[in-house]
Amino acid sequence: MNILSRIAAGALLGTLLVPAVFAQTAAQTYDPSxxxxxxxxxxxxxxxxxxxxxxxxxxxxxxxxxxxxxxxxxxxxxxxxxxx
Incomplete structure (x- = not known):
């Protein structure tokens, strides 16, 4: 694999993981108890x-x-x- 295909694969992986991380943090609510x-x-x-x-x-x-x-x-x- 050359460097450009590795960068492209990393960018694709990053764009797929970012919404999952934000969805997980948004699902956590503040519970004072x-x-x-x-x-x-x-x-x-x-x-x-x-x-x-x-x-x-x-x-x-x-x-x-x-x-x-x-x-x-x-x-x-x-x-x-x-x-x-």
Whole structure:
């Protein structure tokens, strides 16, 4: 096999696999009651902190956690809508 036929075969294989990968990730939905891995918990904390939540701000605790929760939920809904 020469180099061009290998590239063509790789491109064909890639175009066949990409929709399967996207379909698999789109089928996964966010379930807050499901057990989480350590990496998922760290990613959730990073998302909350990016939304403005400060775990050390105990004075404004309920308000800042609720606001960050709304922002994270909106971002997840927006990213789920853009995947479809």
């Amino acid at each position: 499901a057990p989480k891995t350590r990496a998922e918990v760290k990613a959730d904390l990073a998302a909350w902190r990016a939304a403005g939540y400060d775990p050390l701000d105990w004075i404004n605790y309920p308000a800042n956690a609720q606001q960050a929760s709304k922002i994270v939920a909106a971002r997840r809904a927006q990213s789920a809508a853009s995947v479809q």
